[in-house]
Amino acid sequence: MAGVVVCHASASVRERIVVTSLGVPLLAPVRAAASADELVVLARRLAPSVVLLDADLPAPGPAEAMRRLSQVAPQAAVVVLAGADDSEALERALALGARGFLTPEVNRAELAAVAAHVHSVSSLTPTPAASARNVEPRQQAAAPDTERTQPVLTRRELEVLVGMSNGRSNAQIGQDLYLSEDTVKTHARRLFRKLGASDRAQAVAIGMRRGLIQ
Amino acid sequence: MAGVVVCHASASVRERIVVTSLGVPLLAPVRAAASADELVVLARRLAPSVVLLDADLPAPGPAEAMRRLSQVAPQAAVVVLAGADDSEALERALALGARGFLTPEVNRAELAAVAAHVHSVSSLTPTPAASARNVEPRQQAAAPDTERTQPVLTRRELEVLVGMSNGRSNAQIGQDLYLSEDTVKTHARRLFRKLGASDRAQAVAIGMRRGLIQ
DNA sequence: CTCGGTGTCACTCACAAGTGGGACCCCTGC
């Protein structure tokens, strides 16, 4: 059930994590992949619930790996393995749905925490700049960190996003909020920019991953 | 942080739950609302993380209550209070984003479980017919129950849904999967029907609430 | 064997969505 796959270009990192996991009962079957291709093959077979992914994966890159992964194993929660300094790769990964991140030097306790919590936590987007590089259990990463570093949605933008997630059209959202459809479109445009979404479907996905909406 | 609001038409049910919660430290501030209007006012003030909602709420009904609630308190996880027999109201509520359900005769332990887990569990959609009426911690309600009772998406439909959540257009999804755009549209149409979604944004929201995608 | 579900592709059509401008008001902070 709680299968874990680690995908990292460095053999030493893979081995460290596999060996580290040996002492953790929850992590039972940890498998290793050296490339995006291997990851896809493994993920298709094992349907893991957690994937630890190299943020500096060569070849197609981590973003493409996550895209492919999400197609063969959509249930998999992705945790990015990145140094505290590599914030750009991290941001891209988070935008694509990563659930948190760790450094490759992760210890046993951190791995156990991941196994226990990652797939039951709705949103884990710690502050990259603060180098808070551990996946924390619950409410920690919620309000304060998020509001400072990530683009904050205004009340209106959030209301529009909620309407979108409930399948309401711009016109209907306008009626709900006593606004004109054009105003709703303006809020939609701004929240797309803030979230880095290209359309409302992706905006809803990003909003839910970040815990902005339920 | 973990505020709880119970909204139920029956005063006895409200009081039962408020009194029951007194012994549970995690439930600290449980407030009661008798109607959707009261709920909205309370939720706006308290920003609760959990709302226990009467499935047979009169006046505007539970669905409308959830819609309004999601606009004043989008973070709130909704748990529906329904008898094991009332499966229609339940289904509608789940489609709108409810995170689980309980009977109004909920006991102290169940309330505590809700407080501890609801807002950190990604998806709780137990089998209505099986009268499994407790919110369970983790993986329980995931795979087996879901696959039997809820509409199951085919591999293709799931792949299309994933593409949608990544902000890809039908044409792009077609390229990703080596399909024509028309085929993608067909899969989209069928998955909309299965999920009860009116557009791709809602389909993504429902898919994420049910844990079909991340 | 038949039927239902799935996968594939095609066509049309109305309309929603997304994007680019511009405009005005209000408030807050420098």
Add this chain to the structure above:
DNA sequence: GCAGGGGTCCCACTTGTGAGTGACACCGAG
């Protein structure tokens, strides 16, 4: 005082989406 951000509305435009069909092939269950 003025810049900036938010909130509101407007116009115009291009694109994509969603709805409604029809069609054919495959496969597995009954």
